[in-house]
Amino acid sequence: MLHALIMAGGSGTRFWPQSRRALPKQFLRFGSDRTLLQEAVDRCRGFVPSERTWIVTGAVHASETARQVPEISETNVLIEPCGRNTAPCIGLAAMRLLATDPDAVMLVMPSDHVIRPVSEFQRTVEQTVAIITQDPAALVLFGVTPTYPATCFGYIQRGEPLIGSSGFRVAAFYEKPEVETATQYLATQNFFWNCGLFVWRAATILEQLERHAPEIATRLKRLQAVGAEQWSAALAEEFPRMPSASIDYAVLEKANSVAVVPATFNWDDVGSWQALARLLPADPDGNTISGRHCGVKSTGCIVRSTHQHLIATYGVSDLIIVQTPDATLVADKRDENSLRQLIAELERRGMSEFL
Amino acid sequence: MLHALIMAGGSGTRFWPQSRRALPKQFLRFGSDRTLLQEAVDRCRGFVPSERTWIVTGAVHASETARQVPEISETNVLIEPCGRNTAPCIGLAAMRLLATDPDAVMLVMPSDHVIRPVSEFQRTVEQTVAIITQDPAALVLFGVTPTYPATCFGYIQRGEPLIGSSGFRVAAFYEKPEVETATQYLATQNFFWNCGLFVWRAATILEQLERHAPEIATRLKRLQAVGAEQWSAALAEEFPRMPSASIDYAVLEKANSVAVVPATFNWDDVGSWQALARLLPADPDGNTISGRHCGVKSTGCIVRSTHQHLIATYGVSDLIIVQTPDATLVADKRDENSLRQLIAELERRGMSEFL
Numbered sequence: 138m139l140h141a142l143i144m145a146g147g148s149g150t151r152f153w154p155q156s157r158r159a160l161p162k163q164f165l166r167f168g169s170d171r172t173l174l175q176e177a178v179d180r181c182r183g184f185v186p187s188e189r190t191w192i193v194t195g196a197v198h199a200s201e202t203a204r205q206v207p208e209i210s211e212t213n214v215l216i217e218p219c220g221r222n223t224a225p226c227i228g229l230a231a232m233r234l235l236a237t238d239p240d241a242v243m244l245v246m247p248s249d250h251v252i253r254p255v256s257e258f259q260r261t262v263e264q265t266v267a268i269i270t271q272d273p274a275a276l277v278l279f280g281v282t283p284t285y286p287a288t289c290f291g292y293i294q295r296g297e298p299l300i301g302s303s304g305f306r307v308a309a310f311y312e313k314p315e316v317e318t319a320t321q322y323l324a325t326q327n328f329f330w331n332c333g334l335f336v337w338r339a340a341t342i343l344e345q346l347e348r349h350a351p352e353i354a355t356r357l358k359r360l361q362a363v364g365a366e367q368w369s370a371a372l373a374e375e376f377p378r379m380p381s382a383s384i385d386y387a388v389l390e391k392a393n394s395v396a397v398v399p400a401t402f403n404w405d406d407v408g409s410w411q412a413l414a415r416l417l418p419a420d421p422d423g424n425t426i427s428g429r430h431c432g433v434k435s436t437g438c439i440v441r442s443t444h445q446h447l448i449a450t451y452g453v454s455d456l457i458i459v460q461t462p463d464a465t466l467v468a469d470k471r472d473e474n475s476l477r478q479l480i481a482e483l484e485r486r487g488m489s490e491f492l
Numbered sequence: 493m494l495h496a497l498i499m500a501g502g503s504g505t506r507f508w509p510q511s512r513r514a515l516p517k518q519f520l521r522f523g524s525d526r527t528l529l530q531e532a533v534d535r536c537r538g539f540v541p542s543e544r545t546w547i548v549t550g551a552v553h554a555s556e557t558a559r560q561v562p563e564i565s566e567t568n569v570l571i572e573p574c575g576r577n578t579a580p581c582i583g584l585a586a587m588r589l590l591a592t593d594p595d596a597v598m599l600v601m602p603s604d605h606v607i608r609p610v611s612e613f614q615r616t617v618e619q620t621v622a623i624i625t626q627d628p629a630a631l632v633l634f635g636v637t638p639t640y641p642a643t644c645f646g647y648i649q650r651g652e653p654l655i656g657s658s659g660f661r662v663a664a665f666y667e668k669p670e671v672e673t674a675t676q677y678l679a680t681q682n683f684f685w686n687c688g689l690f691v692w693r694a695a696t697i698l699e700q701l702e703r704h705a706p707e708i709a710t711r712l713k714r715l716q717a718v719g720a721e722q723w724s725a726a727l728a729e730e731f732p733r734m735p736s737a738s739i740d741y742a743v744l745e746k747a748n749s750v751a752v753v754p755a756t757f758n759w760d761d762v763g764s765w766q767a768l769a770r771l772l773p774a775d776p777d778g779n780t781i782s783g784r785h786c787g788v789k790s791t792g793c794i795v796r797s798t799h800q801h802l803i804a805t806y807g808v809s810d811l812i813i814v815q816t817p818d819a820t821l822v823a824d825k826r827d828e829n830s831l832r833q834l835i836a837e838l839e840r841r842g843m844s845e846f847l
Contacts, residue, residue: 429843433833434833447818448822450822451823452824456822465803465813468806469806472806478788479806482786483786488784
């Protein structure tokens with residue numbers, strides 16, 4: 138049976154001050170009346186019922202998760218004791234799914250990407266599931282066709298086409314490239330962006346972890362051996378000791394039977410205020426507004442406010458202006474490093490109550 | 493007896509969004525734990541007791557006035573039905589003072605200027621009172637020695653020195669000049685800025701209004717004739733029909749016995765955020781901060797926040813950033829017209845609830 142696993146961790150710094158450590162990006166709305174987490178759950182409706190939809194998140198995010206998606210029962214929300222990247226997270230979830238369904242097929246999906254329309258998403262998922270049906274040992278990735286030479290994503294090189302499907306074997310993985318290399322990738326038309334969505338059998342990924350990441354698999358097995366009463370204590374003991382590794386690094390780059398299906402949906406990981414602005418419509422002066430704004434001689438700004446708060450701008454260009462009840466950001470839009478540096482400065486000054 | 497008259501009207505647009513129509517500048521703090529109105533009242537302590545301190549304000553500001561200066565009794569707070577500039581305001585107050593004290597001498601003072609130190613202010617007031625004692629018909633102005641060729645103030649040209657005082661006869665008044673003219677004024681050392689502070693006998697200013705501004709004086713006399721019961725209705729009838737004129741234009745520029753005393757105190761009318769920034773200390777990056785701020789690569793900004801709200805800035809220069817609970821301003825500091833234009837735009841868009 139097909140299950141959906143929505144990974145909802147996240148540190149919440151890329152959309153500061155709207156996102157916080159306690160309120161990362163998946164809990165926010167971006168040009169929709171649903172949050173990204175709600176959109177992720179909605180997206181699975183129709184082909185995965187809520188009892189087969191699973192969420193992995195941190196303890197600090199459990200209550201907000203329950204508030205936003207009450208249709209997912211508490212037993213389907215897995216709590217990580219800490220963030221250890223995707224490999225331990227996926228391993229833990231695979232173990233949990235196998236306990237309820239020995240034939241579980243997992244659709245693994247980040248909770249904080251924009252994926253639209255849902256119909257195309259479902260069509261692509263069907264293609265991936267078809268590959269698993271044909272080859273139960275397959276690890277299937279979703280490949281997004283690059284539209285520009287991005288240097289912020291990993292790339293997947295496609296190999297030979299798979300018979301009876303729109304997929305391809307994966308020839309190789311490449312880390313985030315320099316722009317010259319990325320430009321070459323685009324020119325060959327043989328590369329996809331790795332968007333962090335996967336489909337595989339739970340049993341398969343656990344076997345692969347055992348083969349390629351025994352430090353993770355060994356601790357997962359210890360967890361599997363304990364009873365319900367010892368579970369929490371054992372998890373708190375074992376999980377933080379697993380190496381922090383991505384599933385790409387821990388398994389996919391080393392495994393054999395890896396396939397990629399071209400995504401027919403629009404995808405964006407919305408990694409920054411600037412990326413968000415590219416997704417949203419702009420006013421005639423090139424400003425991207427959410428909330429109340431009155432601008433005079435103001436161009437190219439990203440303006441967001443909450444609760445009917447007015448942001449008035451005069452004679453400013455290319456600023457990010459984000460108001461929240463306790464903190465307001467005013468930053469040069471053209472510098473992509475602004476938030477990283479500001480957050481480091483807030484920590485340095487002991488102002489981490491705002492993070 | 494010496495009375496103090498504090499004029500506390502004001503439209504509240506120059507320090508938007510901190511100042512509002514209902515909360516103009518005199519009710520705000522500027523680098524002090526006392527508001528400008530409280531400072532104005534404090535300034536008169538010692539030589540004018542609270543029962544001889546009077547405040548003229550608008551109905552919409554009466555409760556905030558009472559809250560900020562509870563030591564001034566309600567009977568000493570005169571309510572203008574509407575703003576008609578300084579001539580009707582001063583005439584009304586003079587009439588009221590005369591009713592309690594036929595020998596009343598009035599120190600007339602705006603409520604929203606920064607005047608420090610108090611000791612020098614009192615010393616200058618003593619000089620002006622000495623002139624009135626010598627010449628009961630005198631109208632005495634305070635002259636501020638110009639420090640730069642300001643184009644935003646009126647100028648007073650001094651004439652011959654008065655015997656037995658530090659004052660001078662006033663030779664002429666000049667409206668806000670062009671910068672070339674202002675530069676010439678400075679070079680002669682014979683000019684003062686007109687800072688809107690005056691001392692005269694209440695009886696004298698009423699006589700002068702009768703001579704030079706009969707449209708005002710006639711209506712004041714009608715008011716004088718009505719009893720306490722009809723007072724409010726008569727005021728609401730007569731006051732709005734008085735011509736809106738400054739006391740400078742209505743009387744001083746036309747009168748004979750006008751003197752000026754050089755102010756030995758520091759004076760600033762704090763007419764804009766930019767003017768305020770010049771009064772306050774700046775951080776090493778040239779930012780003038782009030783409230784919580786964390787800046788990286790941010791220079792020359794004026795930053796104000798309320799209630800522990802954090803303003804974080806990155807890569808910005810010469811901005812005015814003012815946060816209040818319901819509205820935030822982000823404007824180019826170098827354009828002095830920003831607020832005027834923004835406020836016009838807010839009115840045009842029907843957003844006047846923020847004014």
